[in-house]
Amino acid sequence: MKTDLAGLMEAYQAHLEDQERGACSGCPAPEGLVRLLERQAGRKERKMILDHVAGCVDCALLLKSALRLSGEIDRVLGRDGALRIAPREGAAAGTGGPRFLLGRRAAFGALAGALGLAIVTYSVIRLAEKPVVRGAAGPQVRLISPVKGASVPAGEIEFLWETVPQAARYSLEIFNGSLERLWRSGPLTEVRLPLPEDARGAIRPGESYFWRVTAVLKDGQELASKLAEFSVGKMPA
Amino acid sequence: MTGKPESFDSFLDSLTPFLLSELRALGYVAPSPERDDLLQEIRIRIWQALRERKGEINFFNAYVKKVVLSVFINAGRKISRERKIFDPSGCDENRIGKKGQDRVESNDMLKDILADALQSLGREKRRVVELRFEGFSFAEIAQLNSWSLRKAQSAYYRGLADLRDSLAKRGIHYED
Numbered sequence: 001m002k003t004d005l006a007g008l009m010e011a012y013q014a015h016l017e018d019q020e021r022g023a024c025s026g027c028p029a030p031e032g033l034v035r036l037l038e039r040q041a042g043r044k045e046r047k048m049i050l051d052h053v054a055g056c057v058d059c060a061l062l063l064k065s066a067l068r069l070s071g072e073i074d075r076v077l078g079r080d081g082a083l084r085i086a087p088r089e090g091a092a093a094g095t096g097g098p099r100f101l102l103g104r105r106a107a108f109g110a111l112a113g114a115l116g117l118a119i120v121t122y123s124v125i126r127l128a129e130k131p132v133v134r135g136a137a138g139p140q141v142r143l144i145s146p147v148k149g150a151s152v153p154a155g156e157i158e159f160l161w162e163t164v165p166q167a168a169r170y171s172l173e174i175f176n177g178s179l180e181r182l183w184r185s186g187p188l189t190e191v192r193l194p195l196p197e198d199a200r201g202a203i204r205p206g207e208s209y210f211w212r213v214t215a216v217l218k219d220g221q222e223l224a225s226k227l228a229e230f231s232v233g234k235m236p237a
Numbered sequence: 238m239t240g241k242p243e244s245f246d247s248f249l250d251s252l253t254p255f256l257l258s259e260l261r262a263l264g265y266v267a268p269s270p271e272r273d274d275l276l277q278e279i280r281i282r283i284w285q286a287l288r289e290r291k292g293e294i295n296f297f298n299a300y301v302k303k304v305v306l307s308v309f310i311n312a313g314r315k316i317s318r319e320r321k322i323f324d325p326s327g328c329d330e331n332r333i334g335k336k337g338q339d340r341v342e343s344n345d346m347l348k349d350i351l352a353d354a355l356q357s358l359g360r361e362k363r364r365v366v367e368l369r370f371e372g373f374s375f376a377e378i379a380q381l382n383s384w385s386l387r388k389a390q391s392a393y394y395r396g397l398a399d400l401r402d403s404l405a406k407r408g409i410h411y412e413d
C-alpha cells in the first residue's frame with residue numbers, strides 16, 4: 001500500500017477523531033495554554049501540554065486559533081506601542097472606565113500599522129463574503145491544507161479541501177499579501193491540486209499568500225471558502 | 238472598527254473582527270450581528286480583569302495580551318463544551334478533519350497502522366510530526382517549543398524519515 005503526506009495527515013486526523021469519540025479528557029487548563037503561548041511554561045509543563053495537544057483535536061484547534069490571535073494582538077498593539085493607563089481623573093465617578101493611552105511616537109506607528117491592518121482586514125472580509133448558508137447542515141467549502149498560516153516549500157505545496165457533496169466543479173484562486181489575485185485555476189473536479197507550474201512563477205519564497213476555493217454547485221450556486229494564508233518556505237537542505 | 242488603537246476601547250474594536258472570525262472557526266454562531274452575546278461577554282471580562290489591576294501597572298501590553306488570550310481560551314473551551322452537549326458524538330461539521338464517510342472508511346487501515354508506527358518514534362520526533370499532521374506550521378511549532386525555525390524543521394524531517402522506515406516495516410510505502 002502506498003501513501004503520501006496528505007494521506008498520512010488525513011489518516012492521522014481520522015485517528016484523532018476516533019480517539020475523541022472515546023474520551024477527550026485531561027485537557028490542559030486555560031492558564032497552562034496561556035503560559036505556553038507566552039513562553040512562560042517550564043520545560044516539563046511545555047512538553048506535557050504539547051504531548052496532549054499533539055493528540056487532541058480540540059486543544060490543537062484552540063491553540064492554533066490562540067496563536068493567530070496572539071500574533072494579531074502584537075500587530076494591533078504595535079511592537080513598542082505600550083498601552084498606558086491615563087491619569088485617574090473621574091475614576092471615582094465610576095463612569096466610562098479607564099483610558100489606556102499610547103506614547104506619542106508609538107501611537108503614530110500603531111496608527112499607521114492599524115490603518116494598514118484595517119485595509120487588509122476589510123479586504124479579507126470583503127473577499128471572504130459568500131452566499132450565507134444558515135444552520136450547521138448547510139454546505140461549506142472547508143480548506144484542509146496548506147493550513148492557515150503554514151509555511152511550505154513551493155515544491156511541496158498541495159492544495160487540499162473537503163469534498164462538497166453537491167459540487168459540480170471547483171476553482172482555486174491565489175492572492176498576494178495585498179489580496180490582488182495572482183492566479184486562478186480552470187474548472188477542477190478533484191479536491192486536491194499540487195501547485196501548478198504556471199502558478200509557481202507568480203510566488204516567491206519567504207512571501208505570504210492567500211488562497212480560496214469556490215465550489216459551483218449543481219444548481220449553479222457558488223460557495224466560496226474562507227481565505228487561508230500560507231507562506232512559501234525554502235526547500236529544506 | 239476605528240483602526241486607531243490609542244485607547245483600550247479602540248484596541249478592542251481593532252481586534253474584534255479577528256476575534257470573531259477565530260471564534261466562528263471554533264464553531265461559534267452569533268445569534269445575530271447586532272446581538273453578539275459571547276463577544277460582549279469577552280469584552281466585559283477583559284474590561285473587568287483590567288479594571289481590577291488599574292493603577293498598579295503603567296506599561297502592560299504583556300498583561301493586556303495575557304488577559305485577552307485567557308478570556309479567548311476560556312470562551313473556546315466553552316464553545317467546545319457546548320458543542321459536545323449538543324453533539325456528543327463529536328461529529329460536528331466545524332471540525333478540522335471531519336471527512337465524508339467514504340474517505341474515513343478508506344482510511345481505516347492506514348490510520349491504525351499510522352498510529353502504531355508513530356508509537357515507535359522517539360517522544361520529541363513523534364510530538365513534532367503529530368503537531369505537523371494536525372496542521373501546525375513550522376513557525377508555530379518553533380514558537381510553542383521555544384525553538385528556532387530551523388530546529389523545528391529538522392526535528393520534523395528527522396521524525397518523518399523515521400516514520401517512513403517504521404511504516405515500510407508495516408507494509409506502507411510513503412512517497413513524497
Ligand SMILES: [Zn+2]
Pocket residue numbers: 024025026027028052053056057058059060
Ligand atoms: Zn485537549
